[in-house]
Amino acid sequence: MNVTRPGYRFELGRDGLRASLSSPSGEHWLTLVLLNAFDAIDSLDETIELGKPVVEGDTLTLERRSTVWDRAGLSVTCTGEGLELRSWVEGKGRLADVHLLGGRSLLATTANGFFPTGTSFRTLFSPNPGDPPKLVRPAAESAIVGVSGDGFLGRGHWFFTPAPLFLALTTAELDDPAEPVDAGWLGLGLAAPVEELGFVQVAYRPGDRAFHLALEYEGHTEVDGRFEAPALLLRPGLATPYAGIRAQRDELAAREAAPPVRRRELPAWWRQPMFCGWGSQIRLSAAGAGPAPALATQENYDRFLGTLAEHDLVPGTVVIDDKWQDAYGTNRPDPAKWPDLPGWIAGRREQGQHVLLWWKAWDAEGLPEELCVRTPAGRPVALDPTNPRACAVLRETIGEMLSPAGLGAEGLKIDFTARTPSGASLVAHGGGWGIALLHRLLSVVYAAAKHANPEALVITHTPHPAFADVTDMVRLNDMLRMDDPGPLPAGAVVPQMLHRARVASAALPDALIDTDDWAVPDRATWRAFQEEKPDLGVPSLYYVTDVDTEGEPLEEEDYALLRRVWAEARAREER
Numbered sequence: 001m002n003v004t005r006p007g008y009r010f011e012l013g014r015d016g017l018r019a020s021l022s023s024p025s026g027e028h029w030l031t032l033v034l035l036n037a038f039d040a041i042d043s044l045d046e047t048i049e050l051g052k053p054v055v056e057g058d059t060l061t062l063e064r065r066s067t068v069w070d071r072a073g074l075s076v077t078c079t080g081e082g083l084e085l086r087s088w089v090e091g092k093g094r095l096a097d098v099h100l101l102g103g104r105s106l107l108a109t110t111a112n113g114f115f116p117t118g119t120s121f122r123t124l125f126s127p128n129p130g131d132p133p134k135l136v137r138p139a140a141e142s143a144i145v146g147v148s149g150d151g152f153l154g155r156g157h158w159f160f161t162p163a164p165l166f167l168a169l170t171t172a173e174l175d176d177p178a179e180p181v182d183a184g185w186l187g188l189g190l191a192a193p194v195e196e197l198g199f200v201q202v203a204y205r206p207g208d209r210a211f212h213l214a215l216e217y218e219g220h221t222e223v224d225g226r227f228e229a230p231a232l233l234l235r236p237g238l239a240t241p242y243a244g245i246r247a248q249r250d251e252l253a254a255r256e257a258a259p260p261v262r263r264r265e266l267p268a269w270w271r272q273p274m275f276c277g278w279g280s281q282i283r284l285s286a287a288g289a290g291p292a293p294a295l296a297t298q299e300n301y302d303r304f305l306g307t308l309a310e311h312d313l314v315p316g317t318v319v320i321d322d323k324w325q326d327a328y329g330t331n332r333p334d335p336a337k338w339p340d341l342p343g344w345i346a347g348r349r350e351q352g353q354h355v356l357l358w359w360k361a362w363d364a365e366g367l368p369e370e371l372c373v374r375t376p377a378g379r380p381v382a383l384d385p386t387n388p389r390a391c392a393v394l395r396e397t398i399g400e401m402l403s404p405a406g407l408g409a410e411g412l413k414i415d416f417t418a419r420t421p422s423g424a425s426l427v428a429h430g431g432g433w434g435i436a437l438l439h440r441l442l443s444v445v446y447a448a449a450k451h452a453n454p455e456a457l458v459i460t461h462t463p464h465p466a467f468a469d470v471t472d473m474v475r476l477n478d479m480l481r482m483d484d485p486g487p488l489p490a491g492a493v494v495p496q497m498l499h500r501a502r503v504a505s506a507a508l509p510d511a512l513i514d515t516d517d518w519a520v521p522d523r524a525t526w527r528a529f530q531e532e533k534p535d536l537g538v539p540s541l542y543y544v545t546d547v548d549t550e551g552e553p554l555e556e557e558d559y560a561l562l563r564r565v566w567a568e569a570r571a572r573e574e575r
Helices: 241-254 278-289 298-310 341-350 388-402 434-452 465-470 490-507 523-536 556-574
Strands: 002-005 008-012 018-022 028-033 037-040 046-050 054-056 059-066 071-078 083-100 102-105 113-119 123-125 143-146 166-170 185-191 201-207 210-216 222-228 231-238 274-276 317-320 354-360 372-374 380-383 411-415 457-460 473-475 512-514
Touching: 037 102, 083 102, 102 210, 143 166, 166 241, 185 241, 231 241, 241 465, 241 490, 274 298, 278 298, 298 317, 298 341, 341 354, 354 388, 354 457, 388 411, 388 434, 411 434, 434 457, 434 465, 457 465, 490 512, 490 523, 523 556
Parallel strands: 046 102, 274 317, 317 354, 354 411, 411 457, 457 473, 473 512
Antiparallel strands: 002 008, 008 018, 018 028, 028 113, 037 083, 046 059, 054 059, 059 071, 071 083, 083 210, 083 222, 083 231, 102 113, 113 210, 123 166, 143 201, 166 185, 185 231, 201 210, 372 380
16 A cells, blocks of 8 residues: 655555655655554553455555454554544453554564554654653653643653643754744644543653554553544644644544634633732742741732732732642631631722632542542542542532632632542542543533633643633643752743743633743743743733742832733733
8 A cells, every 4th residue: 555645655564564654755754563552451462463454545454363352453544634543452351551653563483572663753842841841852752741740750741731632753853843844743643532531641652763652541441342542643744843733623623522712702801910829928938937838828918919019010810829728628718827718809809809719639638538539448549520429519619619609719720630640559439530530520620610600710731622621721830840849940931931832822722821930040030931921821920029939039120020011911902
């Protein structure tokens, strides 16, 4: 089977096991291994026999005999835009990892083992910010996109959870993925409805001039009959990876795997400059006032906002950050910190300001154990959105936070979605796992928020196209590096945040962007980032008197800069 299209060439190898993908001029891109592996939780999937390739029109189908499944195979369809690979199995078993663009072969009498796809690409783009921060990386390095991560070394891929399930490769060597290159980019995108994204993460696993993709299901998907992995779309000729993400959004919408881009009628106050108190809580903590979560108090927030007002800075939206509540799972105001939170919120509203509450996803603090995802020993690790009782409690909690009869807040800043449960031995009430489980959680929260207050603003850091129906605004998240720990190097902050904004606006062009503000290495870097904010989205301020944990004081020129930036942002919205 040889197929030539304006953007690529596809040629099936003589052995029926491999195929080449090259540029129209014949430049080698990939040597595709036409195997996959659907590992079960108790056994590895190995191919012991390969069927004869079947070609029907522009589609190649290849079945294989598996050591685990009754039947298995894949198809490759050549379209005008690129290739669509579909991998499937039939039988019974609990999925561990699903390997695409590679698999285990016992076909030969000599060379056996795992065979990945060969590559001539030099540069890899991932839409998922990591630690250390990179806009691009060598194609020989790994990358992860998913919903699990934190500040521990090797797990710093938590800033977007999830980012678009999309990677891009180019034969060029470059530093800035926003600049078009003559070689173009090849996009690799996964396409399936969100309820079928039952894996915690997809990993790009490199080898020597090779790679494959692994989808980590962790044993929580039970196959009984036919199971098909998400379609893998290979799209050559992309001008930039960001253009590829935007095209991926349209493709997912066309497949009804993501909401279509739509024009939203947004409340005007959503676009007003925001103040979030976390950075100032950190500053007080660094000065010896105690742990930062203990400093989310009514007294401190009055002081923060009073200081800003003294400099003619009045944010339209105020975010009360971690930890205003008595417990993360119950989300009742801590009376020692907030003796009258409903009254305080009402007072701010009378002054024309809107108050959001920081909400920690997944945390089960204060909840009954039976409402939680648990370890085999019964220890709770997260609220369980597959449990109807847990969902009822969550709806009631969100309603109390946002309804006029409750606390009266006007939205949520959602954090810690990267704490999505991960572990093969964890036990949940019902089915669903990974990315799909996070979407289920946020669906409950989002619906409850809108029921309590139709104008409620919900901010997440989930710029995957399928999450367009559970978010109004995407936050760019913290500017942290976790190996020191400490903030990003000074020269990396603005390029990294520009990168994040480009990813978010390409994947969710109908959602707003919260620029975030914490933490920066120095005042000069902070100033440079403020200048960019009106172009990126809604300006967000975390600092009142000092910048970063070292305490570099703000000067009058800094307050003047904020006044100018906020005025510019407000003027743009008026136009």
